Amino acid sequence: xxxxxxxxxxxxxxxxxxxxxxxxxxxxxxxxxxxxxxxxxxxxxxxxxxxxxxxxxxxxxxxxxxxxxxxxxxxxxxxxxxxxxxxxxxxxxxxxxxxxxxxxxxxxxxxxxxxxxxxxxxxxxxxxxxxxxxxxxxxxxxxxxxxxxxxxxxxxxxxxxxxxxxxxxxxxxxxxxxxxxxxxxxxxxxxxxxxxxxxxxxxxxxxxxxxxxxxxxxxxxxxxxxxxxxxxxxxxxxxxxxxxxxxxxxxxxxxxxxxxxxxxxxxxxxxxxxxxxxxxxxxxxxxxxxxxxxxxxxxxxxxxxxxxxxxxxxxxxxxxxxxxxxxxxxxxxxxxxxxxxxxxxxxxxxxxxxxxxxxxxxxxxxxxxxxxxxxxxxxxxxxxxxxxxxxxxxxxxxxxxxxxxxxxxxxxxxxxxxxxxxxxxxxxxxxxxxxxxxxxxxxxxxxxxxxx
Numbered sequence: 365x366x367x368x369x370x371x372x373x374x375x376x377x378x379x380x381x382x383x384x385x386x387x388x389x390x391x392x393x394x395x396x397x398x399x400x401x402x403x404x405x406x407x408x409x410x411x412x413x414x415x416x417x418x419x420x421x422x423x424x425x426x427x428x429x430x431x432x433x434x435x436x437x438x439x440x441x442x443x444x445x446x447x448x449x450x451x452x453x454x455x456x457x458x459x460x461x462x463x464x465x466x467x468x469x470x471x472x473x474x475x476x477x478x479x480x481x482x483x484x485x486x487x488x489x490x491x492x493x494x495x496x497x498x499x500x501x502x503x504x505x506x507x508x509x510x511x512x513x514x515x516x517x518x519x520x521x522x523x524x525x526x527x528x529x530x531x532x533x534x535x536x537x538x539x540x541x542x543x544x545x546x547x548x549x550x551x552x553x554x555x556x557x558x559x560x561x562x563x564x565x566x567x568x569x570x571x572x573x574x575x576x577x578x579x580x581x582x583x584x585x586x587x588x589x590x591x592x593x594x595x596x597x598x599x600x601x602x603x604x605x606x607x608x609x610x611x612x613x614x615x616x617x618x619x620x621x622x623x624x625x626x627x628x629x630x631x632x633x634x635x636x637x638x639x640x641x642x643x644x645x646x647x648x649x650x651x652x653x654x655x656x657x658x659x660x661x662x663x664x665x666x667x668x669x670x671x672x673x674x675x676x677x678x679x680x681x682x683x684x685x686x687x688x689x690x691x692x693x694x695x696x697x698x699x700x701x702x703x704x705x706x707x708x709x710x711x712x713x714x715x716x717x718x719x720x721x722x723x724x725x726x727x728x729x730x731x732x733x734x735x736x737x738x739x740x741x742x743x744x745x746x747x748x749x750x751x752x753x754x755x756x757x758x759x760x761x762x763x764x765x766x767x768x769x770x771x772x773x774x775x776x777x778x779x780x781x782x783x784x785x786x787x788x789x790x791x792x793x794x795x796x797x798x799x800x801x802x803x804x805x806x807x808x809x810x811x812x813x814x815x816x
Contacts, residue, residue, distance in 0.1 A: 365409060365411060367529060370409045370410065370411075370525075370529065370533075371522065371525045373405075373409045374406070374409055374521050374522065374525060375522055377402060377405055377406060377409075377490075377521075378518055378519070378521055378522060380401075380402075381402065381490060381491070381518055382518075382519075388459050388490075388491070389459045389460055389491065390460060391458075391460045393458055393459065393460065394458055395441075395456055395457060395458045397458075398456065398457075398458055398459060398489060398490055399441070399456050402490035403454070403456050403488060403490055406488075406490065407420070407442075407444075407454075407532075410528075410529065410532055410533040410534060411533050411534035411535060412444065412534050418445065418448075419444070419445055419446070420442055420443070420444060420445070421442065421443040421445065422441070422442060423438070423439030423440060423441055423442070423443065434611075434612055434615075434673075436605065436611055436674070436680075437472060438607065438682070439682065439683070440453040440454070440455050440472075440473070440476045440485075440683065441453075441454060441455055441456040442454040442455075442456070444537070446534070446537065446538050450480060450482065450685075451482070451537050451542065452477070452482055452483070452484055452485060452486060452537070452542060453473060453476045453477055453480070453482065453485050453486070453683075454473075454485075454486040454487075454488065455469060455472055455473040455476065455485065455486070455487050455488075456488060456489065457469050457487070457488070457489040458489055459489040459490065459491040461489055463487055463488075463489060463491075463492045463494055463508070464492060464494070464508060464515065465508055466508055467506070467507060467508055469487055469508070470487060470494075470496065470506070470507075470508040470510070470511070470512075471502055471504070471506060472487075473485035473486070473487045473496055473498075474496050474498055474500070474502045474506075474510075474511055475502045475674075475678055475679075475680050476498075476680055476683055477496065477498025478498045478499070478500070478501060478502055478555055478678060479555055479678070479679050479680040479681070479683050479684045480498075480555075480683045480684065480685060481554060481555050481556070481685065481688055482498050483497075483498060483499060483542045483543050483545070483546045484496060484497060484498055484513065484542045484545060484546060485498045486532070490518060491517065491518050492515070492516065492517055492518070493515075493516045493518075493521075493528075494512055494514070494515045494516075495512075495513045495514040495515075495531070495545070496511045496512060496513060497511045497512075497513050497546050498511070499546055499554070500553075501553045501558060501678055502678040503675075503678070504674065504675025504676075505675075513545060513546070514527075514531070514545075516528065531545060555679070555684065555688060556688050556691050556692050558678070559679065559688075559689075559692050560692045560695055560696060562671065563594060563598070563692070563696055564696065564699070564710070566594055566664075566667070566668045567590055567591075567594060567696075567699075567701070567710065568708070568710055569664040569667055569668070570590045570593060570594065570660070570664050570668075571586060571590050571701045571708035571710065572707070572708045573660060573661050573663070573664045574586060574589060574590060574658060574659075574660055574708075575701075575703060575707065575708040577658070577659040577660065577661065578658045578659055581654070581658070582703070583700075583701065583702055583703045585654055586701050586703065586708065587700055587701050588652065588654065589652070589654050589655060589658055590701060592642070592652050592655060593655070593660070594668075595642060596627075596631055596634070596642060596643065597614065597627075597668060597669070597672070598672075599634075599642060600613070600614055600630065600634060601614060601672045601681060602681040602682070602684075604681075605680060605681040605682040606681070606682045607682075612673070613630065614627075614630065614669055614672070615669060615670075615672075615673050617630075617665075617669065618666060618669060618670060621662060622662070623660075623662045623665040623666065623669075624658075624659070624660040624662075624665060627665070628655070628656060631643050631645070631655070632645070686767060687727045687764065689762070690761075690762035690763065690764045690767070691762075693761075693762040694761050694762045694764075697761065697762070698712060698713055699711060699712055699713065700712075700713050725764055725765075727764075727768075730764050730765055730768040731768055731772075733765070733768075734765065734768040734769050734772050735772065738753075738755070738769055738772050738773070739772075741753060742773075742776055747777060747780060750773065750776070750777075753773075755769045
């Protein structure tokens with residue numbers, strides 16, 4: 365949309381809100397209505413295709429609630445993407461919410477942005493629009509003013525239209541306007557560095573406690589049980605934020621004693637549910653036979669679990685990108701636990717010291733290598749032929765190349781069925797339609813990925 369025309373359209377929205385302001389600001393006017401009548405049109409005027417799910421992801425803003433009554437929001441309301449890359453989130457509220465003074469909405473958008481490693485986040489009810497610096501680590505005691513970069517009332521939209529357009533219009537965002545906004549105002553911490561420090565602290569706590577309580581363990585066994593315990597807790601905590609596990613399931617253990625016994629029951633239940641090697645305790649070849657017999661005191665587990673939930677934890681795991689978790693684990697796995705007179709000592713692996721540190725392959729390089737390698741293998745093939753591929757990464761680390769391969773093949777199957785079999789899909793009716801989609805499902809998920 366032409367910039368002059370865009371300003372004229374913004375003027376119409378402002379006039380509409382002003383004409384019936386009392387109704388729009390009443391408690392009966394809800395968030396869905398303000399999104400449809402004002403927020404969606406606002407970003408459409410700025411050049412975004414609000415109807416395109418590849419460009420704007422509209423999320424379910426519902427809350428998940430633990431059995432103890434604690435709430436966590438499922439997703440941010442909007443995710444804005446360009447060229448498949450998330451650029452910023454928008455959190456919407458109804459106009460009766462006082463954004464400039466209420467703490468919770470500000471912390472929500474800042475936690476979403478910080479957990480996703482994004483430069484900024486936008487909070488708006490149309491009456492107000494606030495841009496937050498999401499590179500400042502959120503803290504439960506932060507006021508709504510912390511991290512504010514720009515703040516506009518709807519009555520400012522016309523006067524400051526050029527400024528808003530230069531920041532949030534699609535083409536300006538593509539050119540890097542958001543990174544330029546925070547370039548000189550970076551926070552003191554990033555989510556990957558913060559989470560790495562967190563789990564390194566947990567490793568040290570567990571290592572010292574397990575070494576003290578289980579003196580029969582050698583260094584290899586100690587490394588194994590510490591790593592597996594952390595992995596299992598983090599996996600289940602991420603599953604909670606993603607709605608796969610009951611939210612607050614692990615946190616509820618803090619109310620009791622003998623936490624590790626309760627954790628073992630949850631781990632065994634997870635094995636039945638996921639059938640995953642992570643929760644295998646009986647197979648002498650692939651299982652963790654030590655996990656069921658070791659002793660761990662409550663104190664280190666309370667420290668770990670307590671710091672995985674808000675307000676102690678700033679993380680929102682359902683928006684934390686997989687590549688960030690991968691970066692953290694690559695660096696985390698670069699250290700080992702060594703026993704020194706029955707005391708656990710954390711140190712760099714010899715090969716890491718020799719190499720001068722751990723190096724994580726950036727996502728764009730992973731994607732390039734995967735596209736070049738697998739792209740040639742699938743060229744001219746059918747899904748049944750592609751299903752016979754086997755992909756092996758013998759030094760997989762955090763699995764970034766394997767995840768890249770998996771995502772590539774999922775996209776390849778989607779493209780194949782939407783482009784090459786469009787006519788067949790159109791002809792699928794009644795029972796034939798069911799068969800068509802069963803075929804799609806079986807072909808898309810038959811990929812086997814192996815690691816050693």
